[in-house]
Amino acid sequence: MNSIATTASGGDTETTGVLDAVIVGAGFSGLYQLHALRDRLGLSVQVLEAADGVGGTWYWNRYPGARCDSESHSYCYSFSEELLQDWEWSERYPGQPEIMRYLNFVADRLDLKRDIRFNTRVAAAEYDEARNVWHVTSEAGDRFTARYLITAVGCLSTANVPAIPGLESFAGAWYHTGLWPHEGVDFSGKRVAQIGTGSTGIQAAPVIAESASHLTVFQRTPNYSVPARNGPLTPEFRQYVKDNFDEIRRIMRSTTNGHPFTIADRSVFDVSPEERLGIYEAAWETGGLRFRAAFRDLLTDRKANDTAAEFLMNKIREIVNDAGTAEILAKIDHPYAAKRPPIDTDYFETFNRDNVALVDVHADPIESITPAGIRLRSGAEYPVDVIVFATGFDAMTGTLTRMGIRGRDGLTLTEAWEAGPRNYLGLQVTGFPNMFTVTGPGSPSVLCNMPVAIEQHVEWITDCIAYMRERGIERVEALPESTDRWVEHVNETAAATLFPEAHHSWYLGANIPGKPRVFMPYPGGLARYRAICDEVAAKGYEGFEFS
Numbered sequence: 001m002n003s004i005a006t007t008a009s010g011g012d013t014e015t016t017g018v019l020d021a022v023i024v025g026a027g028f029s030g031l032y033q034l035h036a037l038r039d040r041l042g043l044s045v046q047v048l049e050a051a052d053g054v055g056g057t058w059y060w061n062r063y064p065g066a067r068c069d070s071e072s073h074s075y076c077y078s079f080s081e082e083l084l085q086d087w088e089w090s091e092r093y094p095g096q097p098e099i100m101r102y103l104n105f106v107a108d109r110l111d112l113k114r115d116i117r118f119n120t121r122v123a124a125a126e127y128d129e130a131r132n133v134w135h136v137t138s139e140a141g142d143r144f145t146a147r148y149l150i151t152a153v154g155c156l157s158t159a160n161v162p163a164i165p166g167l168e169s170f171a172g173a174w175y176h177t178g179l180w181p182h183e184g185v186d187f188s189g190k191r192v193a194q195i196g197t198g199s200t201g202i203q204a205a206p207v208i209a210e211s212a213s214h215l216t217v218f219q220r221t222p223n224y225s226v227p228a229r230n231g232p233l234t235p236e237f238r239q240y241v242k243d244n245f246d247e248i249r250r251i252m253r254s255t256t257n258g259h260p261f262t263i264a265d266r267s268v269f270d271v272s273p274e275e276r277l278g279i280y281e282a283a284w285e286t287g288g289l290r291f292r293a294a295f296r297d298l299l300t301d302r303k304a305n306d307t308a309a310e311f312l313m314n315k316i317r318e319i320v321n322d323a324g325t326a327e328i329l330a331k332i333d334h335p336y337a338a339k340r341p342p343i344d345t346d347y348f349e350t351f352n353r354d355n356v357a358l359v360d361v362h363a364d365p366i367e368s369i370t371p372a373g374i375r376l377r378s379g380a381e382y383p384v385d386v387i388v389f390a391t392g393f394d395a396m397t398g399t400l401t402r403m404g405i406r407g408r409d410g411l412t413l414t415e416a417w418e419a420g421p422r423n424y425l426g427l428q429v430t431g432f433p434n435m436f437t438v439t440g441p442g443s444p445s446v447l448c449n450m451p452v453a454i455e456q457h458v459e460w461i462t463d464c465i466a467y468m469r470e471r472g473i474e475r476v477e478a479l480p481e482s483t484d485r486w487v488e489h490v491n492e493t494a495a496a497t498l499f500p501e502a503h504h505s506w507y508l509g510a511n512i513p514g515k516p517r518v519f520m521p522y523p524g525g526l527a528r529y530r531a532i533c534d535e536v537a538a539k540g541y542e543g544f545e546f547s
């Protein structure tokens with residue numbers, strides 16, 4: 001093992017030898033990858049993290065109402081019985097502060113922080129072919145050299161603030177939900193504009209409305225939402241989880257989305273319209289992402305999906321008192337769950353409050369931001385004190401392509417992905433030897449309960465590195481034909497679903513002007529994906545070239 005110099009000040013650290021691995025990011029992925037490589041394989045590892053603490057996306061997303069859509073008892077690591085037994089979740093869905101406490105608990109219990117360099121944002125990572133190492137440089141100029149480069153940067157970590165003319169002239173304060181101030185924002189007595197009604201905006205609006213003097217929600221694309229039905233977990237449920245985790249883990253690993261429940265094995269058209277309505281009502285009462293699991297063909301058959309869409313649009317009309325507002329909210333043009341399906345606490349109910357208004361910026365787009373507020377194309381103006389951008393992320397590729405990654409022959413990742421992300425199994429990019437991307441595009445990632453997808457990736461990467469070390473293999477790279485085949489497989493799999501019908505979805509990169517339209521996550525399901533990855537490994541890492 002090699003050690004690194006320990007100088008802490010910015011810009012004057014240089015590795016004194018070659019580390020086994022540099023991992024970028026200290027969220028769910030980076031923490032487990034560090035533990036797996038360091039404590040299972042005995043490797044020398046340095047994690048580089050831009051923030052001053054662990055947490056990844058949860059470190060930055062501290063907006064009002066920030067909460068995970070996965071159920072707590074499944075939104076955690078499952079690799080350690082001890083971690084499972086010693087942690088208690090308090091609510092059905094974990095809130096942002098509780099997830100941060102959990103990840104700190106894990107990092108402390110596994111003694112991970114000593115190998116994480118915080119406040120260190122990677123500016124460049126270059127492959128040195130002659131030495132078969134990666135040189136990683138931070139923004140402050142610190143340099144690290146390692147055999148393996150593992151990106152654990154998450155899928156939603158580069159905030160998208162839309163380039164609306166005039167923002168710099170705005171006299172009030174503005175915030176992006178994904179870069180929320182740690183001290184919080186006091187909305188009392190303030191007129192607030194919220195732009196964006198994705199999962200984030202749908203969580204934030206009800207909470208902002210409680211303290212702001214007035215909230216105006218600017219909606220471009222209407223969205224479905226199902227009540228989360230959050231609440232405290234009973235001691236009985238918590239005990240049930242501890243006693244039955246083997247079974248819960250088995251379900252999470254065998255089902256499409258990695259959640260702790262299975263998708264019903266029935267078609268929408270196996271049942272009568274009355275029975276179907278009863279099933280949807282029951283699923284609405286149960287709440288959360290379980291709604292999507294009510295039938296197996298919701299994401300493959302448009303007619304089947306239409307029945308869920310109609311049910312959910314009718315719910316909006318039932319909840320929202322003002323008919324005009326209800327229509328703007330319920331005029332949804334994409335299949336249910338073809339975009340990431342939000343879940344909420346009192347989102348549609350919020351529009352019944354006297355201090356909340358909805359503006360349809362699909363009909364009348366935002367033209368500019370003025371010193372006083374927001375101006376639409378029609379000339380209508382909305383004076384506000386605060387603007388909240390709940391406008392999402394340059395998802396899945398944005399962070400990777402901004403990291404200055406350069407592979408063989410000086411090829412940059414940005415060039416390699418000019419026409420959209422291309423890789424093998426979502427794990428390795430041809431031209432970038434010994435670099436692995438945890439939950440990269442081309443893997444199930446964001447279509448799943450993330451910790452389950454992350455554990456599968458980390459374990460596969462760790463096994464691959466162990467395999468190489470046992471055999472004295474020093475270099476692994478995805479063969480070009482493997483990448484071609486995998487990209488084709490991802491596209492074919494997406495084409496067999498309704499996902500591409502949501503033209504404006506971030507799954508397709510459509511939320512970022514100029515970004516290539518490619519369906520980025522692998523929609524074949526986590527169980528099928530795991531089987532493919534296991535088979536590749538069992539065949540001596542078929543499709544990769546070792547040297």
Ligand code: NA7
Pocket residue numbers: 156162195196197198199200201218219220221340361366390391392393446504506511
């Ligand atoms: P999303 O799902 O990308 O939502 C962003 C929202 O912001 C969405 O409603 C967008 O409308 C809207 N948006 C973006 N740019 C603009 C402009 N210029 N004008 C008006 N409205 C705009 O991000 P979230 O943070 O909500 O969720 C991301 C993921 O985090 C989520 O799926 C979970 O996995 C967790 P659009 O739909 O593009 O018309």
